[in-house]
Amino acid sequence: MTDVVNEPTNPPELARLGLPRVLGTDSRCTLADGRDVRVVQLNNAATTPPFERTVREVQEFLGCYGALHRGAGPRARATVEAVERAVRRIRSFIGQPEDNALLFTANTSAAINALARLLSLDTDDVVLTSEIEHTSNNLPWRYNTPARVLDVRANDAGTLDLDHLDQLFAEHLGRVRLLAVTGASNLTGFCPDLSALAARCHDAGALLFVDAAQLAPHRRIDMASAGVDALAFSAHKVYAPFGLGVLSLPRTVLDRRPVDPGGGSIDMIADTGAVVWAPPAERHQTGTWNATGILGLGASCATILDAGWNLLEGVERDLVARAASALSDIPGVRLTVPAASYRADDRIGTFPFVVDGLHHALVAAALEHEYGIEVRAGTICNHRLVRRWVGADDAEQARVEAAIAGGDRLASYGIVRASLACHSTTDDIDRLADALRSLATHGPAARYRAAPEHETYEPA
Numbered sequence: 001m002t003d004v005v006n007e008p009t010n011p012p013e014l015a016r017l018g019l020p021r022v023l024g025t026d027s028r029c030t031l032a033d034g035r036d037v038r039v040v041q042l043n044n045a046a047t048t049p050p051f052e053r054t055v056r057e058v059q060e061f062l063g064c065y066g067a068l069h070r071g072a073g074p075r076a077r078a079t080v081e082a083v084e085r086a087v088r089r090i091r092s093f094i095g096q097p098e099d100n101a102l103l104f105t106a107n108t109s110a111a112i113n114a115l116a117r118l119l120s121l122d123t124d125d126v127v128l129t130s131e132i133e134h135t136s137n138n139l140p141w142r143y144n145t146p147a148r149v150l151d152v153r154a155n156d157a158g159t160l161d162l163d164h165l166d167q168l169f170a171e172h173l174g175r176v177r178l179l180a181v182t183g184a185s186n187l188t189g190f191c192p193d194l195s196a197l198a199a200r201c202h203d204a205g206a207l208l209f210v211d212a213a214q215l216a217p218h219r220r221i222d223m224a225s226a227g228v229d230a231l232a233f234s235a236h237k238v239y240a241p242f243g244l245g246v247l248s249l250p251r252t253v254l255d256r257r258p259v260d261p262g263g264g265s266i267d268m269i270a271d272t273g274a275v276v277w278a279p280p281a282e283r284h285q286t287g288t289w290n291a292t293g294i295l296g297l298g299a300s301c302a303t304i305l306d307a308g309w310n311l312l313e314g315v316e317r318d319l320v321a322r323a324a325s326a327l328s329d330i331p332g333v334r335l336t337v338p339a340a341s342y343r344a345d346d347r348i349g350t351f352p353f354v355v356d357g358l359h360h361a362l363v364a365a366a367l368e369h370e371y372g373i374e375v376r377a378g379t380i381c382n383h384r385l386v387r388r389w390v391g392a393d394d395a396e397q398a399r400v401e402a403a404i405a406g407g408d409r410l411a412s413y414g415i416v417r418a419s420l421a422c423h424s425t426t427d428d429i430d431r432l433a434d435a436l437r438s439l440a441t442h443g444p445a446a447r448y449r450a451a452p453e454h455e456t457y458e459p460a
């Protein structure tokens with residue numbers, strides 16, 4: 001795909017519904033055969049384009065941008081006020097409990113690493129995660145805590161095995177400090193029942209942490225009423241790509257020396273080295289805050305809350321049903337999560353699939369260059385479930401690992417993922433289904449060469 005041209009208008013279908021305007025929904029590109037088409041953005045689980053209102057509010061803010069918490073004057077005051085308003089919007093977006101504090105980080109991955117280090121876990125402690133987690137909700141617990149980390153099992157469609165969860169709580173009675181679970185899977189779209197998980201955690205004396213990176217753009221979050229103790233998400237997946245991760249956590253966790261001390265962490269330091277730490281909620285927010293990121297996220301949160309979750313969730317649920325049925329009906333294309341699961345469970349619009357006989361990265365390249373459709377291909381940071389789907393045994397796994405270590409990143413098994421957002425349309429889904437029907441029947445029309453270093457195929 002070349003020459004992307006950006007025309008920031010919302011398709012009439014979305015404008016009619018009263019959905020927020022998103023920049024770039026009418027981007028166009030030139031295909032391999034020279035045709036000019038509208039770009040179909042179906043890689044929203046990776047990142048979303050910005051809301052028009054978010055960009056406007058950021059632009060207005062930059063006109064008065066000044067020192068945040070580091071000076072006096074009208075611009076500094078305006079900046080403090082704008083950031084405080086944004087923080088209130090973010091708190092209300094997630095229904096943050098009164099006793100929680102917000103910490104800002106670079107992204108969700110950094111937020112989960114920060115939480116792992118802040119919790120002061122011990123070698124006797126147990127952290128439960130699950131087989132459906134993104135790598136960012138697995139590795140921090142393994143590498144940044146001394147705790148024993150155990151995975152709750154999942155079935156092939158990616159739903160959690162709650163009997164196994166109960167069994168793990170019983171086997172490690174009194175030692176499970178935390179269940180760290182995704183709010184919506186980046187691979188299968190599955191959304192666990194958070195209230196039910198919170199009740200189980202609290203009965204066992206454990207905290208519930210929710211990785212809401214995928215949940216936040218798609219479902220109303222109410223931490224307080226669901227009983228979620230801690231939660232993280234990224235602004236760039238909530239239509240606010242200005243950097244920023246959010247960590248909401250109980251204030252009690254912050255009543256300790258900061259894990260990353262520096263400017264802003266202290267109120268006084270003596271020549272002897274004695275330190276008076278800043279109040280708990282501030283001492284962990286080291287260095288100058290990302291005011292633009294906070295403001296942008298606050299604007300996106302307000303945009304969603306003003307549009308109303310009933311509208312957004314309703315529109316997305318209809319699209320999910322339509323996509324599940326459209327993608328389940330194409331000879332040679334297999335949804336790796338059965339279409340029926342999208343009716344049986346609560347699922348956001350995230351669809352993993354394979355095309356018979358075609359490498360996943362080749363499918364993604366052909367969708368891009370021949371049809372103007374953006375998707376993602378690979379193991380999507382969820383290696384274990386993908387491995388299970390492709391049925392790679394230990395010998396195959398060892399072969400793949402050796403090939404990747406040798407530089408062939410295309411040696412990995414994988415799937416293709418199409419993911420919807422609030423700016424997705426029925427036309428997007430139809431374009432994807434038509435393209436897959438043609439690809440599965442005729443294969444790619446253009447010629448491609450493998451680019452293993454980038455884990456992709458490029459036009460030859």
Ligand SMILES: Cc1ncc(COP(=O)(O)O)c(C=O)c1O
Pocket residue numbers: 045046107108109110134136137182184185186211213214234
């Ligand atoms: C469920 C989930 N958790 C965590 C992350 C990591 O988010 P970030 O890349 O913003 O750190 C992602 C990113 O795709 C995700 O989908």
